Amino acid sequence: MHDSTKRCTCCVLSENFPKIEFDEKGVCNFCREELYHSTEKSYIDEATRAISEMFEKERGKAEYDAIVCYSGGKDSTLTLKLAVEKYKLKVLSFTLENGFTSPEANKNIERVVAALGIDHITFRPSKKFMRELYKVSSIYEIYNKKTLTRISANCNSCISIVNNTALKYAIEKNIPFILSGFTLGQIPLNAIYYKTNYAFLKESRQSTMDKLTDLLGDDVHKYMGISDRVIEQVKTYPVNINILCLESHTEKEIVDEILPLGWVPPKDVDGCSSNCRLNAFNNYVHETKYGYSPYELELSHLIRKNLLSREEALHKLLDQPMDQIRYAMKDLHIDESQLPRFKVQ
Numbered sequence: 001m002h003d004s005t006k007r008c009t010c011c012v013l014s015e016n017f018p019k020i021e022f023d024e025k026g027v028c029n030f031c032r033e034e035l036y037h038s039t040e041k042s043y044i045d046e047a048t049r050a051i052s053e054m055f056e057k058e059r060g061k062a063e064y065d066a067i068v069c070y071s072g073g074k075d076s077t078l079t080l081k082l083a084v085e086k087y088k089l090k091v092l093s094f095t096l097e098n099g100f101t102s103p104e105a106n107k108n109i110e111r112v113v114a115a116l117g118i119d120h121i122t123f124r125p126s127k128k129f130m131r132e133l134y135k136v137s138s139i140y141e142i143y144n145k146k147t148l149t150r151i152s153a154n155c156n157s158c159i160s161i162v163n164n165t166a167l168k169y170a171i172e173k174n175i176p177f178i179l180s181g182f183t184l185g186q187i188p189l190n191a192i193y194y195k196t197n198y199a200f201l202k203e204s205r206q207s208t209m210d211k212l213t214d215l216l217g218d219d220v221h222k223y224m225g226i227s228d229r230v231i232e233q234v235k236t237y238p239v240n241i242n243i244l245c246l247e248s249h250t251e252k253e254i255v256d257e258i259l260p261l262g263w264v265p266p267k268d269v270d271g272c273s274s275n276c277r278l279n280a281f282n283n284y285v286h287e288t289k290y291g292y293s294p295y296e297l298e299l300s301h302l303i304r305k306n307l308l309s310r311e312e313a314l315h316k317l318l319d320q321p322m323d324q325i326r327y328a329m330k331d332l333h334i335d336e337s338q339l340p341r342f343k344v345q
């Protein structure tokens, strides 16, 4: 394993990560700040209490207590298991089939929902639209730079459709909770749980939606928006919750929890994904455009929490199979020359 990138000596943040500074020992400012003031524990304790109170209050009132956004990856598989077994929620599991799900991940979805005995729905948007969405997200600047420190543009495009579709189902079926499998590092502390506010969401996404509509047409609103007619009738919005943020599992512990459900690690994905065959390409685009991996922040957070070794994190970052990158470029009809190149400032 050869890593030629200059990185923090404690975590894996690299020299091109926005606003990074290294001290004389090579330790980054993010690691130093984390050591001095970590309010994470008290925030998580408070969130744990608030979330179990909300579940207690709403459980059993609607057809489903929660819709769980289920990608088939290891984190959302554990989320689904916890929702059913630990929190005793009646769940509807929901998968967005983006056209790049690993065949093994699809089998995992089937096995896991069968093992848990729950209802499941899949939404498969048009392949043509998804290809075009990924293509423009790769080539143009669609999202703000701060969002892109945590996630690649293509993952963000996909997750926007996941979130929007889950919200539509939740509104339609009066489901009080939307559960997702994000962990801290992928999302900030204040996103562990929050009530959807569609008006605010719409306003904050306006410039993104305008850019996407210019490039892809009005279909964008079908996949990433909700009509005013539906919104006008909403009496109360669901609460979005990421219950995995309340847990502290190593990757091995997560896998050990979900193996009994029939979950098998897919072999045709990169080191940072356990379900998506587009991910290596997404990472490649991000590194080409911005000079660092979209997984550095998340993996560094796990290292600081002692849930992952620096060595394991590096292994994940460097396990980016070229054949998967080429396969995605061919499928999306993108060639190297269309990707903007990162320049050191």
Ligand SMILES: [Zn+2]
Residues within 6 Å of the ligand: 008, 009, 010, 011, 012, 013, 027, 028, 029, 030, 031, 032, 300
């Ligand atoms: Zn660091």
